Amino acid sequence: MNLEQFITELLSGNLVVLALVALIVVAIFKGVKIVPQSEKYVVERLGRLQKVLGPGINFVVPFLDVVRHRISILERQLPSASQDAITADNVLVQVETSVFYRITEPEKTVYRIRDVDAAIATTVAGIVRSGIGRMELDEVQSNRQELIAQIKVQVEDAVDDWGIEVTRAEILDVNLDEATREAMLQQLxxxxxxxxxxxxxxxxxxxxxxxxxxxxxxxxxxxxxxxxxxxxxxxxxxxxxxxxxxNGIEAAQYQVALKQVEALSLMGKGDGNQTILLPSSAIEAFGEAFNLLKGKS
CATH class of the missing domain: 1.20.5 (Single alpha-helices involved in coiled-coils or other helix-helix interfaces)
Structure with missing residues (x-):
């Protein structure tokens, strides 16, 4: 065997080894899957659902198992949507809603619904119209929290088959048309x-x-x-x-005399010099009062 043949055989053997090593590396790369904490992987084998990989290190069959869907399990918010609704007392209102959800079972979501956001938005719109249609306008304004709780429960029931959890539903605003607003303002x-x-x-x-x-x-x-x-x-x-x-009549005469004396005393206390003319009967009354006083003493 000459040198050229030996080198050729050696290279051929090394290529086989290198190919085996490369195959092993590729198999390991394809068989080991590291899933982030915020995601789940949906794995198919020959076109059929095989399993769902959770966060961390996972092992699959190389070349047979393929990751078809990488699904985020973080909470999502639907874009705010407005829909018209008619209350029980025939008032047209425009309701602005927002829904928060997250995917809990990706195998249901990817194989049962194509557009998750559109499907949830349509479901919410129908539930809002139905709920408001059973309430009068005053009830819609005053019982907003009750309506929100009702919407959340009904949406959860509707999307349960899609592997989705509704975490929160909000009614952001309830707007009235211009004519109704003016009528309510006049009423107010x-x-x-x-x-x-x-x-x-x-x-x-x-x-x-x-x-x-x-x-x-x-x-x-x-x-x-x-x-x-x-x-x-x-x-x-x-x-x-x-x-x-x-005491007889003397007591009466005594009282009359005292009243006359008191009246004259008040007249004498007036301002300026005054001359008081007394009738003879008054003098006699004074005398009688004096005699009575002497008799009393």
């Missing part, structure tokens, strides 16, 4: 005017009631004063009557 202004009139009427009524209470209180106080004055006069009359009964 009318209600405000009515409340203002009611408040004013209640204020006037309260003022009348307070004025009547004040007049009643004043009348009660005047009546009480008159009653006290009458009681005092009655008491004085009783005292005088008792004195007359006990």
């Amino acid at each position: 202004n009318a209600e405000r005017a009515r409340r203002a009139q009611v408040t004013e009427a209640e204020g006037s009524k309260r003022a009348v009631e307070l004025n009547a209470d004040a007049e009643l209180y004043s009348a009660e106080q005047a009546a009480k004063a008159r009653r006290i004055s009458a009681d005092a006069e009655a008491y004085a009359t009783e005292v005088v009557a008792a004195a007359i009964k006990t």
Whole structure:
């Protein structure tokens, strides 16, 4: 064997070894799959679903098993969508919604639905129209949270066969057409005017009631004063009557004389120099009062 033949045989053997090594490397590369934490891989064997690979290191049969779909399992948000709906009281509203979801079973999603976002958006639109159609406008505005919870439950039931979990559903806004908005504004202004009139009427009524209470209180106080004055006069009359009964006519004369003296005393206390003319009967009254006083002493 010459040198040329030996080199040829050696090279042929090395090529076979190199080919085997290369085949082993390729087999390892194809048989080992490292899946990121945020994804799942759908593996097919000869065109049929074989298994789903979770995050981490996974092993498949080289050259037979092929990764057909790499599915993100992160939460997704559908683009905000608006759809028209008619309430139970025949009011046209435009509802803006948003839905958050994530894929939990990729083998269902990739083989049962083609466009996930479009399918969910269509489902949400139908559920929103149906839910609002059973509610009046006031209920839509006041029971928004209840409507959101209802939409979420119904969407979850509808997309369950697609391997999807609806994490959140939101009603971002409920808009009215221009005619309905103007009618509601007029109704609101009318209600405000009515409340203002009611408040004013209640204020006037309260003022009348307070004025009547004040007049009643004043009348009660005047009546009480008159009653006290009458009681005092009655008491004085009783005292005088008792004195007359006990001391006779002298006691009455004594009281009259005292009243005359008190009146003259008040006249004498006036401003300036005053001359007081006394009738003879007054002098006699003074004398009688003096005699009575002497008799009392």
